[in-house]
Amino acid sequence: MKKIFITVLLLLATALGSFARKSAVDYVNPLVGTALKGEGGTAPFVGTPFMMTNFLPQTRENKMGTMAYVYDDDVIMGFMASHQPTVWMGDYGYVSLMPQTTAAPAVLPKERALRYDHADEKATPYRYTVAMRTPDGKRLNADMTASSRAGIMQFKFPKKSPQRVVVQGINLNPELGDWCNDYGPRLEKLRGYISIDTINNEITGYNPDRQSAQLGPELQNFNGYFVIKFNRPFSEWGTWDNAELTPGSTEQYGTRSGAYVEFDGKSDLVEARIGTSFISLDQARENLDREVGTKPFNTVAADTRAAWEVKLAKIEPAGIDDDTKSIFYTAMYHCYLFPREFSEYGRYYSAFDDKVHDGISYNDYSLWDTFRAYHPLMTMIEPELTGNWITGLLQMYKEGGWLPMWPNPTYTNIMIGTHADPVIADAYMKGIRNFDVDLAYEAVRKDAMLPPDCDTQRRYGDRDRWTAYEGRAGASYYHSLGYIPDDRTAESVSRTLEYAFDDWCVAQLARELGHDEDYERIMPMTRNYRNMYNAEKGFMLPRKYSGEWIDLDDHNRTGLTEGSKWTYLFCAMHDVPGMIELMGGEDAFAAKLDRNFNEDFYRHDNEPGHHYIYLYDYCNRPERAQELVREHSRAHYRNAPDGLDGNDDCGQMSAWYIFSTMGFYPVAPGSNSFAIGAPQYPELRVKMGDDAHTLTIRAEGLSEENKYIDTVEIDGRPHHGNFLTWDELSNARDITFRMRGNK
Numbered sequence: 189m190k191k192i193f194i195t196v197l198l199l200l201a202t203a204l205g206s207f208a209r210k211s212a213v214d215y216v217n218p219l220v221g222t223a224l225k226g227e228g229g230t231a232p233f234v235g236t237p238f239m240m241t242n243f244l245p246q247t248r249e250n251k252m253g254t255m256a257y258v259y260d261d262d263v264i265m266g267f268m269a270s271h272q273p274t275v276w277m278g279d280y281g282y283v284s285l286m287p288q289t290t291a292a293p294a295v296l297p298k299e300r301a302l303r304y305d306h307a308d309e310k311a312t313p314y315r316y317t318v319a320m321r322t323p324d325g326k327r328l329n330a331d332m333t334a335s336s337r338a339g340i341m342q343f344k345f346p347k348k349s350p351q352r353v354v355v356q357g358i359n360l361n362p363e364l365g366d367w368c369n370d371y372g373p374r375l376e377k378l379r380g381y382i383s384i385d386t387i388n389n390e391i392t393g394y395n396p397d398r399q400s401a402q403l404g405p406e407l408q409n410f411n412g413y414f415v416i417k418f419n420r421p422f423s424e425w426g427t428w429d430n431a432e433l434t435p436g437s438t439e440q441y442g443t444r445s446g447a448y449v450e451f452d453g454k455s456d457l458v459e460a461r462i463g464t465s466f467i468s469l470d471q472a473r474e475n476l477d478r479e480v481g482t483k484p485f486n487t488v489a490a491d492t493r494a495a496w497e498v499k500l501a502k503i504e505p506a507g508i509d510d511d512t513k514s515i516f517y518t519a520m521y522h523c524y525l526f527p528r529e530f531s532e533y534g535r536y537y538s539a540f541d542d543k544v545h546d547g548i549s550y551n552d553y554s555l556w557d558t559f560r561a562y563h564p565l566m567t568m569i570e571p572e573l574t575g576n577w578i579t580g581l582l583q584m585y586k587e588g589g590w591l592p593m594w595p596n597p598t599y600t601n602i603m604i605g606t607h608a609d610p611v612i613a614d615a616y617m618k619g620i621r622n623f624d625v626d627l628a629y630e631a632v633r634k635d636a637m638l639p640p641d642c643d644t645q646r647r648y649g650d651r652d653r654w655t656a657y658e659g660r661a662g663a664s665y666y667h668s669l670g671y672i673p674d675d676r677t678a679e680s681v682s683r684t685l686e687y688a689f690d691d692w693c694v695a696q697l698a699r700e701l702g703h704d705e706d707y708e709r710i711m712p713m714t715r716n717y718r719n720m721y722n723a724e725k726g727f728m729l730p731r732k733y734s735g736e737w738i739d740l741d742d743h744n745r746t747g748l749t750e751g752s753k754w755t756y757l758f759c760a761m762h763d764v765p766g767m768i769e770l771m772g773g774e775d776a777f778a779a780k781l782d783r784n785f786n787e788d789f790y791r792h793d794n795e796p797g798h799h800y801i802y803l804y805d806y807c808n809r810p811e812r813a814q815e816l817v818r819e820h821s822r823a824h825y826r827n828a829p830d831g832l833d834g835n836d837d838c839g840q841m842s843a844w845y846i847f848s849t850m851g852f853y854p855v856a857p858g859s860n861s862f863a864i865g866a867p868q869y870p871e872l873r874v875k876m877g878d879d880a881h882t883l884t885i886r887a888e889g890l891s892e893e894n895k896y897i898d899t900v901e902i903d904g905r906p907h908h909g910n911f912l913t914w915d916e917l918s919n920a921r922d923i924t925f926r927m928r929g930n931k
């Protein structure tokens with residue numbers, strides 16, 4: 189009997205231990221990057237990977253420049269079905285719900301806001317819960333889960349209190365206007381619509397607002413449609429616009445408007461099931477029925493949790509503490525949010541020709557950021573999806589005439605360069621072909637060869653109002669002068685450098701596809717970056733149309749995009765040997781890199797310099813790269829709300845971290861070459877490609893002291909040099925770094 193009793197205890201302890209064991213999704217902290225400090229620009233999104241609609245708590249009125257959720261805020265004013273991808277892009281087609289216990293409806297965001305404490309908040313990728321305080325100090329609990337296009341919100345009201353839910357279908361608040369948010373045209377032209385069905389306990393409507401509308405073309409047919417089904421009948425109802433209430437009304441058009449519904453006190457729980465669509469109300473209802481239907485709340489949450497487990501298992505770290513696991517898996521979570529799904533079961537609304545089409549679609553590509561590391565990471569672990577994303581980009585090309593720079597959800601003319609070019613070239617060079625290759629070449633060739641409309645008549649400044657697609661602004665001068673003059677086109681230095689890299693990517697594709705004449709014509713343009721280098725000053729500097737140089741101090745941003753002359757000094761990623769020769773050889777180049785890091789000119793919080801650490805490999809100082817990888821992977825990534833130093837920008841910051849922990853980085857996407865840094869974990873298991881063979885990356889002897897690489901082996905064979913090729917990475921089963929403690 190004693191032996192049986194002990195056996196039962198052991199089995200019970202094992203079962204309990206297994207139950208308590210954390211899985212990958214349990215380490216994700218969606219609050220990382222949500223604080224104002226660090227400016228991570230993230231939000232605690234709930235839904236499946238690449239969700240079409242982001243469900244999240246709303247702590248402030250969002251616009252371009254601020255997210256709907258900011259950790260520093262102490263109130264919640266709604267629970268949103270949102271489409272804002274990141275802080276400097278806009279929301280569109282959104283809707284917000286807020287529970288309320290006041291005697292009379294308070295409908296505007298600041299009036300309906302309730303205080304909360306982060307101690308009463310729990311955020312995961314599949315569920316968000318919070319307890320808010322009503323004006324009389326009682327707890328009002330909110331619980332939210334979601335799929336891709338639909339979600340469930342549950343509100344548990346205090347006993348013996350009024351029960352009301354306020355729905356805001358559109359929020360054109362002119363008080364939010366600033367230098368990059370213009371509400372005037374939208375207030376004149378847009379009207380949202382909302383309807384209350386008192387028989388079926390539903391609220392339906394549509395929201396035509398796009399916060400970035402001033403940056404793109406008009407879309408007469410754009411709407412974010414929503415269907416909201418409540419679990420209980422309404423006892424009272426009404427609509428509102430700009431705080432003017434119409435009790436008993438069941439329909440409302442307006443610019444800052446919505447509806448409210450009240451419930452009797454027979455139950456404490458009010459549940460709202462929300463379906464969203466960009467196609468129609470019927471499609472929103474279908475999306476709701478397909479993804480949520482009558483499933484219990486916990487079942488939907490469990491399904492979404494399981495979907496995240498599949499994606500997070502693509503890369504599995506070992507030998508690290510729980511805090512570091514949270515940093516890693518949160519980075520993976522951020523990498524699986526965008527581009528967002530935009531098709532709805534075989535159809536999609538195109539914001540490029542304002543029509544509905546058959547097929548698959550994706551949107552919100554932050555290409556100026558993500559071509560650098562995010563998309564190369566996904567070629568490793570999501571090659572089929574990569575091809576689908578390119579198909580989505582090519583559909584935009586067919587429907588709008590150009591590949592987009594930053595679709596949100598249509599053309600926006602945000603940022604510079606045509607960085608769909610390297611995304612397409614990099615995928616093709618790695619053997620990804622599940623897209624129309626001929627159409628892709630046609631599109632990237634157009635980027636390289638054809639200047640945009642009125643190219644020599646417009647300066648194309650940052651966030652200029654829409655006139656026409658910007659493409660490679662200043663390309664006319666780039667082709668004729670070999671550089672972009674700063675007195676003719678804005679951000680001239682950055683544009684010249686980035687166009688040269690884009691051209692190199694197009695040239696690689698031309699060569700691979702047998703377009704030899706194009707290759708010979710384009711390759712000389714890839715050296716145009718040299719025309720920006722002022723040898724006397726030792727920097728890439730702006731020039732006028734006459735050829736005259738414009739000198740800059742260390743902080744002047746004339747001719748530059750989001751950075752100083754240091755930020756763009758080393759940006760010819762496709763020709764690092766050429767840069768080294770231009771700057772006087774390896775020693776001089778290394779000395780300039782040293783100044784960049786030692787004198788704090790390096791800015792990890794923005795993307796143009798993300799490859800700079802790895803440039804030490806090209807001038808035979810790999811140990812310096814190994815030191816800096818450790819320093820910056822720790823300094824800029826923490827398991828805290830302010831744990832991202834810089835906007836994540838749809839996964840780019842996070843992808844840099846993942847590559848850097850693996851021990852290598854794609855300095856020049858499209859080259860099939862990776863510069864070696866130093867692995868930061870004892871072991872990482874990477875499921876490579878869709879066949880999911882596993883690459884195990886080991887760092888033997890890794891410790892605080894042993895941060896330098898002694899030797900490298902690939903599948904037991906010695907590897908020499910500072911670089912890995914795509915063939916080596918994609919075919920390897922085991923890469924072993926043996927670490928040492930001195931240079």
